[in-house]
Amino acid sequence: MAAKTYNVGVIGYGMSAKVFHIPLIQVTPSFTLHSIVQRTPKPTDDASKDHPTAKIYHSAPELIADPSLDIIVITTTPDSHFAFTKSALEAGKHVIVEKPFVPTASEAQQLVDISAKTGKLICVYQNRRWDSDFLTVKKLLDEGTIGRCVEFESHFDRYKPVRPETWKGTLGMAQAGGVVYDLGTHLLDQAYVLFGLPESVNAVFANQRNDGAEEPDSLTILLRYGNGGPLVTAKAGVMSVETKQLRYWVRGTKGSFKKFHLDVQEDQLKAGLKPGDGGFGVESEDFSGELVVLEGDKPRGSVLKNIEPLTYATLYSEFAKAIGGAGESAVPVKASQARDVLRIIEAAKESAKSEKTVKL
Template structure:
């Protein structure tokens, strides 16, 4: 008997839909791209021309009412995520929603309760859990190659002197806009995956551009895990003038790992590649990290290439299995996990505002 396939409807037709969601839907054998909501098509930007086999709706309500749709992918700005996720669950659909999940942990809790009452699943698109360098870090830590982790430094620095004109630069933090919800969500989610909820959060928000804007453009967040736990530092800056940006610097009791450069999947997706294409997710050898370990009580370094890519397609494939019968425990990025990350973000905002460390 042929395996069941599920119809996916996508809300939004911007960069997120075109680059991060539709290509992954197309390579997930259990999913079919059924429909797209594009409110205002243009001659040079028309979902109907790009995807002639998909039904094109001009309102989200029309998609919610389509009984043929099993799953809704929400790729719109984060200030719309709560209302769209709630409506999708109430319409009997499973949901995959872009990060940041919703603006507040309280809204996340509301949606988690609704998911349980309706029986429809939520998956949050924290794709950078499947960055190959992060999977490499995770493997090194889990195998004990570094010993007990003392310091975990994770960076997402860039040279971007102009403030973005997208939601990332237009929405306020109250609307889940800005750097702490954009890049900070990725950095803090990866730390959460490795070490769980921290005991304390200390944050400094800054305006490195010096453009007088009210909203910060750069963050430093320190997560505390007790006296014996790691000190986690997550940084995102916009005025980093470097030929190669630092990504990870992890130090443990018997070794350290240092990695420059960003995972290649985003650039490859923007260039039209998809998971399964030759070379997808594979970075150049010269971009490999450096592993330093003690040999006869002396530090010795070696090239540490990334593990074989699982790729962002693993997130969609995992959600397909969860929907097909494996259930909530199999959801790759659970809404409850995204809520925990929102709690860290909320503590960071409070810390930066008050100038003090916040206990979780």
């Protein structure tokens, strides 16, 4: 008996769809790219030419109403995510939603409730859970290689002196735009995977570009965990002039780990590579992190290569298992988890505004 295949429709045809979602749909054996919403095709940007076997719609409601679809992937700006996800669930479709999930934790909870009522699953595209260096850090912590973690720094610093003309630079925080929801979502989701919800949050937001905009472009967020838990620092800056950018600095009772450079999968996807291609997700050994552990009472350093990459395709393959019968417990990034990360973001926003510690 042939394995079941699922028809997938994609709302939006910007970079997110082209780089992060359609290539992963194409390498997931049980998924078929069935249809795409592109509102205004252009001669040099035409989904019908790029994907001639896909059905092209010019509005999201048309695609959502298509009875042949099983899954809808939402890649539009975050201010539209709630309405599209709600409509898709109520139309009987499973949903994959780009991050940030929705603007508020309250909206996230509403969608969790609708998902439970309809029996249709939601997966949030927090792809950096499958960064190879993050999985390397997670393995170090899980195995106790550096002892009990006392401090965890996660950076997403860049030199980008011009504010982007996308939702990342133009949408306000109330609409889930800007650095807090763009890079902050990645940083805080990874901290959540490792350590869960913090006890309290302190945050400082800044406009490092000094370009007159009201919205911040940089952040520092401190998460405190009780009962011997770590102090977590999440940082994102746009005026970081470095030959190599710090990514992780993790300190424990028996050692430490420091890693520079960003996971290579995004650049490889932009260059047209896909999971399964030779070398996909494999970082140059020159970019390996440094592990320091105590030998007796003296620290000893060594180069630590990333573990073998699982790649971003894992999110799609795991979601395929979830909708294929494994159910909600198998969803790789649950809507309830994205809701919790939004709670951290909302606490950070409150802290930055009040200049006070916010307890969760």
